[in-house]
Amino acid sequence: MSTEKKKDLRTYTSDLLALEKHFMNAIKKQKASDKVKDDRVIELMHELDKMVSTHVKSLERHVDRLGGEMKSDIKSKIASFTGSVAGLMDSVRSDTVSKMMRDDYTALSMITIGYTMLHTHALAEEDELLADLTTEHMTRCTSLITEISKVVPLVVASEMIEDEKRAEIIGQKALENTQAAWKPDVVNREPEIV
Structure with missing residues (x-):
């Protein structure tokens, strides 16, 4: 791989690292919030943090393998991502738990598409180590995006409805309805772009 291509790969990997670091900090703040009391949310945040x-x-490790990065570059990348994601994720004090979960879903979706792009780039540059890593990370991300989508209806219902039994019934119904939208027969319908 040429020096220029290695630099590009390092830059893209560093960008994703900056986004993951920002997400990690947001998750740690959310975990410390006194608003988070639901056991499902606590477990989900623990899994996200891990x-x-x-x-x-x-x-x-991969950034180091690709030649490392200067601290000033990391700061500028985090600052640029802060503009696009921080508004969503840094309002832990005022947000409801359901909004925290929504913001985590959004951030994780952004991270996942970043892994999709980095994976494609790694394949093009024949960096098998990075291609394998991005596949592994994408798989973890998509699993937790799905888990967030399952928890959100239950949390929204519990925030809106004081009667716990009714909140659970409504939350479960919303969960069934929203998960049905993601079944293979729905997602694989026409039009197929690819």
Whole structure:
């Protein structure tokens, strides 16, 4: 791989590392929020924290393997991502838990498409180590995006409805309805672009 192509790959990997670090900080703040009391949300945030911490360590190793990065570059990347994601994720004090979960879903979707792009780039540059890592990380991300989508209806219902039994019934019904929208027969319908 040429020096220029290696630099590009390092830049794209560093960009994703900056986004993952920002997400990790947001998750840690959310976990510390006194608003988070639902056991399902606590467990989900724990899983998100474990995942993103692992991702950060892996990406740091790959950035080093690709030649490292100067601290000033990391700061500027985090600052640029802050503009696009921080508004969503840094309002932990005022947000409801359901909005925190929505913002986590959004951030994780952005991270996942970043892995899709980096994976494609790694394949094009024949960097099998990075291609394998991005596939592994994408798989973890998509699994937790799905889990967030399952928890959100239950949390919204519990925030809106005081009667716990009714909130659970409504939350379960919303969960069934929203998950039906993601079944293979729905997602694989025409039009197929690819």
